[in-house]
Amino acid sequence: MPRCRFEAGGRGRRGELSNPNRAPRPQIPIRDIGFDARTTRDQTERVMFDTIDAVLLARIQFAFTVSFHFLFPAFTIGLASFLAVLNALWLWSGKQKYLDLFRYWVKIFALAFAMGVVSGIVMSYQFGTNWSVFSDKAGPVIGAPMAYEVLSAFFLEAGFLGIMLFGRDRVGPGLHMAATAMVAFGTFLSAFWILSVNSWMHTPAGFAIDPETQQFVPTDFWQVIFNPSFPYRLAHTVTAAYLTTAFIVGGVGAFHLLRHRRRGEHPTPATRTMFSMAMWMAAIVAPVQIFLGDLHGLNTLEHQPAKVMAMEGHYESHPEGAPLYLFGIPNDAEQRLDYAFGIPKLSSLILKHDLDAPLAGLDTIPDEDQPPVGIVFWSFRVMVALGFAMLGLGLWSLWARWRGRLYDMPWLHRAAVTMGPSGLIAVLAGWITTEVGRQPFTVYGLLRTADSAAPLEAPAVGASLIAFIVVYFAVFGAGTYYILRLMAHSPSSREPRLKDSSEGPVRAAGLTPGRQGHQPGE
Numbered sequence: 001m002p003r004c005r006f007e008a009g010g011r012g013r014r015g016e017l018s019n020p021n022r023a024p025r026p027q028i029p030i031r032d033i034g035f036d037a038r039t040t041r042d043q044t045e046r047v048m049f050d051t052i053d054a055v056l057l058a059r060i061q062f063a064f065t066v067s068f069h070f071l072f073p074a075f076t077i078g079l080a081s082f083l084a085v086l087n088a089l090w091l092w093s094g095k096q097k098y099l100d101l102f103r104y105w106v107k108i109f110a111l112a113f114a115m116g117v118v119s120g121i122v123m124s125y126q127f128g129t130n131w132s133v134f135s136d137k138a139g140p141v142i143g144a145p146m147a148y149e150v151l152s153a154f155f156l157e158a159g160f161l162g163i164m165l166f167g168r169d170r171v172g173p174g175l176h177m178a179a180t181a182m183v184a185f186g187t188f189l190s191a192f193w194i195l196s197v198n199s200w201m202h203t204p205a206g207f208a209i210d211p212e213t214q215q216f217v218p219t220d221f222w223q224v225i226f227n228p229s230f231p232y233r234l235a236h237t238v239t240a241a242y243l244t245t246a247f248i249v250g251g252v253g254a255f256h257l258l259r260h261r262r263r264g265e266h267p268t269p270a271t272r273t274m275f276s277m278a279m280w281m282a283a284i285v286a287p288v289q290i291f292l293g294d295l296h297g298l299n300t301l302e303h304q305p306a307k308v309m310a311m312e313g314h315y316e317s318h319p320e321g322a323p324l325y326l327f328g329i330p331n332d333a334e335q336r337l338d339y340a341f342g343i344p345k346l347s348s349l350i351l352k353h354d355l356d357a358p359l360a361g362l363d364t365i366p367d368e369d370q371p372p373v374g375i376v377f378w379s380f381r382v383m384v385a386l387g388f389a390m391l392g393l394g395l396w397s398l399w400a401r402w403r404g405r406l407y408d409m410p411w412l413h414r415a416a417v418t419m420g421p422s423g424l425i426a427v428l429a430g431w432i433t434t435e436v437g438r439q440p441f442t443v444y445g446l447l448r449t450a451d452s453a454a455p456l457e458a459p460a461v462g463a464s465l466i467a468f469i470v471v472y473f474a475v476f477g478a479g480t481y482y483i484l485r486l487m488a489h490s491p492s493s494r495e496p497r498l499k500d501s502s503e504g505p506v507r508a509a510g511l512t513p514g515r516q517g518h519q520p521g522e
Helices: 041-050 054-093 096-129 132-166 173-202 221-225 230-263 269-303 305-312 346-352 373-402 410-418 422-437 458-488
Strands: 207-209 216-218 324-331 336-343 441-443
Touching: 054 096, 054 173, 054 230, 054 422, 054 458, 096 132, 096 269, 096 458, 132 173, 132 216, 132 221, 132 441, 173 221, 173 230, 173 441, 230 269, 230 373, 230 410, 230 422, 269 305, 269 346, 269 373, 269 410, 305 346, 305 373, 305 422, 324 346, 324 373, 336 346, 373 410, 373 422
Parallel strands: none
Antiparallel strands: 207 216, 324 336
């Protein structure tokens, strides 16, 4: 029988679920492989994949597809709210520049949203194909929140997206504003439910383990949804999405300011407004995000100490204050940080608010329960470094605004263009820190990743991985290229609106209203 306990979910659980019924995967020793003239290409490829663990291939595939998918919601969550703000400002002020910006960014939103939906569908199918054991064990708990995401967020977005994209000249301004706000709210709802599921995998609560089926059974859905790490992860992730959008918008605005300057042209009001709004967002939200990240880190220290140890590079315990390592090369084999450079006791001050507070190290964690330190250590530093760079650019923009040179400071604009994709890189680094830091568990402390995968052959997983890589780079590469083409055009009052295949008023129930003033029987 697998080693587990039947207990209500709470803190301090360490019962584990294993999968004793998994079929062993064949391993072909290298010495038994004969590469002669009779070996076909298919046989060679099968031998190559059979020497690789199918679980590793499944993890690579999921990481690849999730990384692609995560970039689009990280952009569209903030962009939908930005569009709602632009629409509201246009209704309130009547200024053309807000309408120009709305028409400019709504086309980019449509493309990014579509690619996010498609990549999300592909990702969800992998729960049943590559991770069927995890889906079977955790399905009774996570199935309901994932269904709520479709029933609430997806339906809300689907119901109002068409009006937002194509209805500006067909419905009243108030209804169009309401549709835009509903799409923005739908993107937030989607993040709410998905992050709730993800947080439960990190800090499981509100469940019990059925002794017969070995499944996680919900006992309190309120605790399942609002598990210990969820509020911190939701706030940190959504704020990161707003920052991501701010720096993309700011980078595009700065690009056009530099282009106008190079051509000797006066920048359009829409371009100036776009850059100004983005820099306001960066200056205000960046310090808030750093504060939220600190709170999230303290919560992680309480519930997932091994992850924080890996983030900090603390292989050894520090009973009298731990240093903050700025640089080092993690050495898992020797359990030490080579070429370490740090600030004494600063880690204790950050994590415990006491210079002399003791901090445990990975020497207190069994080797089989430790995450890959190198990946977590460096991805965390990339995220933090970019966060402080964002703060620096926001403060620089405040100084330039105070000097009256926000639109006439080329070095600031060049820095903004350079920092344009920084939000996407930071959220990806943060996701890697979070998810790799949870290893070797799928459900932290309870279900190991090695016991969560479907009993698939390595060649099947490897073939689908290659197919995903080819298709993703072809399809999403083309979509990203078109988005960049749209961004290269400066917003103006001649900005074309999105068009669908029909003309006239919005259709309802398959009927198209007649011309204005048309009476029945005419």
